Amino acid sequence: MAAKKISIVGSGNWGSAIARIVGQNAAAHPGQFDPEVRMWVFEEMIEGQKLTEIINTKHENVKYLPGKKFPENVVAVPDIVTACQEADILILVIPHQFLERSLTPLKGKLKPGAQGISLIKGFHIVPSGGIELISVVIKELLNIPVSVLMGANLAGEVAADKFCETTIGAVDATSDGKWLQAMFQTPNFRVVVVDDAKTVEICGALKNIVACGAGFVDGLKYGDNTKAAVIRLGLMEMIRYAEVFYPGSKLSTFFESCGVADLITTCYGGRNRRVSEAFVTSDKSIEDLEKEMLNGQRLQGPETAAEVNFVLKAKDMEDQFPLFTSVHKICVGEQKPEEFINQLRQHPEHMIQFDARL
Ligand SMILES: NC(=O)C1=CN([C@@H]2O[C@H](COP(=O)(O)OP(=O)(O)OC[C@H]3O[C@@H](n4cnc5c(N)ncnc54)[C@H](O)[C@@H]3O)[C@@H](O)[C@H]2O)C=CC1
Numbered sequence: 362m363a364a365k366k367i368s369i370v371g372s373g374n375w376g377s378a379i380a381r382i383v384g385q386n387a388a389a390h391p392g393q394f395d396p397e398v399r400m401w402v403f404e405e406m407i408e409g410q411k412l413t414e415i416i417n418t419k420h421e422n423v424k425y426l427p428g429k430k431f432p433e434n435v436v437a438v439p440d441i442v443t444a445c446q447e448a449d450i451l452i453l454v455i456p457h458q459f460l461e462r463s464l465t466p467l468k469g470k471l472k473p474g475a476q477g478i479s480l481i482k483g484f485h486i487v488p489s490g491g492i493e494l495i496s497v498v499i500k501e502l503l504n505i506p507v508s509v510l511m512g513a514n515l516a517g518e519v520a521a522d523k524f525c526e527t528t529i530g531a532v533d534a535t536s537d538g539k540w541l542q543a544m545f546q547t548p549n550f551r552v553v554v555v556d557d558a559k560t561v562e563i564c565g566a567l568k569n570i571v572a573c574g575a576g577f578v579d580g581l582k583y584g585d586n587t588k589a590a591v592i593r594l595g596l597m598e599m600i601r602y603a604e605v606f607y608p609g610s611k612l613s614t615f616f617e618s619c620g621v622a623d624l625i626t627t628c629y630g631g632r633n634r635r636v637s638e639a640f641v642t643s644d645k646s647i648e649d650l651e652k653e654m655l656n657g658q659r660l661q662g663p664e665t666a667a668e669v670n671f672v673l674k675a676k677d678m679e680d681q682f683p684l685f686t687s688v689h690k691i692c693v694g695e696q697k698p699e700e701f702i703n704q705l706r707q708h709p710e711h712m713i714q715f716d717a718r719l
């Protein structure tokens with residue numbers, strides 16, 4: 362079988378960290394993968410020089426992952442069609458805000474049989490009503506099957522080669538599981554492949570809302586018990602959300618890296634947590650703090666909270682998801698951060714009668 366050609370769509374903080382891993386693995390398995398890995402870079406100028414030129418000469422993304430080198434077989438390409446048209450595998454890793462407009466030029470341009478794997482956390486608002494999984498939007502736009510990879514994977518730590526796990530939700534774990542694992546796994550990035558792809562993706566999207574809540578309680582100077590309560594209540598809302606809107610989700614998936622583990626890491630070390638904490642301790646807006654603190658990296662939590670609220674409000678279900686709802690209202694200025702704990706005090710989890718749990 363011919364070696365599979367890999368293209369990476371995106372080159373931010375996570376896109377760059379994953380490109381280092383995939384580049385190494387492609388070079389190490391030339392029979393299985395074509396060694397050249399093209400990476401689509403949204404072009405920008407850095408001190409008068411194109412970012413793609415810097416990446417292709419210094420082999421480093423000096424803006425989004427400074428200090429970490431790419432293997433030389435990772436090639437930055439500014440045109441998305443040139444980057445992707447020969448690919449058998451597309452790794453999609455862009456902030457979800459930019460998904461549709463970035464991918465539209467690829468419509469009808471991909472190789473027959475191409476497959477995708479999305480590392481993108483968030484949802485897509487459907488103008489006619491409701492929200493859609495990002496993998497579904499990609500599938501419909503590009504007409505390719507799309508698996509997902511989500512996990513407790515802060516990009517900086519992955520790039521520093523610190524041990525962690527991740528979860529791949531494969532469209533067809535039996536036929537694709539092995540090569541998907543081979544593409545990503547290293548001694549310090551351990552991959553578990555499951556077949557419950559929707560739940561893997563839902564976990565990755567929803568945990569960013571909980572991370573904002575964790576940041577609020579940090580900003581309000583609550584302690585670790587409070588943060589643990591936010592994490593637990595957040596997890597319960599994630600599970601309930603999956604039960605209500607994606608019936609058939611497996612509870613066991615929440616115990617993979619994409620579930621509990623990502624929740625924990627993100628509520629301690631993530632960007633959503635950090636900016637949400639600063640939102641409470643400063644008088645600045647989230648948008649201003651994002652610009653000031655992240656140097657072009659993008660937050661997913663506040664937008665995801667708005668996307669989920671779009672559904673909950675339309676279905677008159679905000680009361681059943683007080684954490685998700687309160688995070689959204691705080692982000693858009695409809696509620697003061699000080700109100701957050703009051704909202705959690707009313708949580709349905711605390712209203713269940715003892716015998717209802719038996
Ligand atoms: N950074 C992390 O630790 C992790 C991020 N993720 C997820 O991966 C996805 C991508 O995140 P990152 O790679 O961290 O991105 P990022 O947060 O570093 O965002 C910057 C990227 O956005 C691009 N960009 C800016 N304006 C653009 C435009 N108009 N059109 C297209 N692209 C534009 C930039 O070129 C840059 O590549 C997100 O869904 C995120 O939740 C998942 C796991 C870890």
Ligand SMILES: O=C(CO)COP(=O)(O)O
Pocket residue numbers: 482512513514515516569572623626627630631632633634660661
């Ligand atoms: O998804 C992440 C870790 O798995 C990164 O979270 P942040 O976007 O909050 O940094």
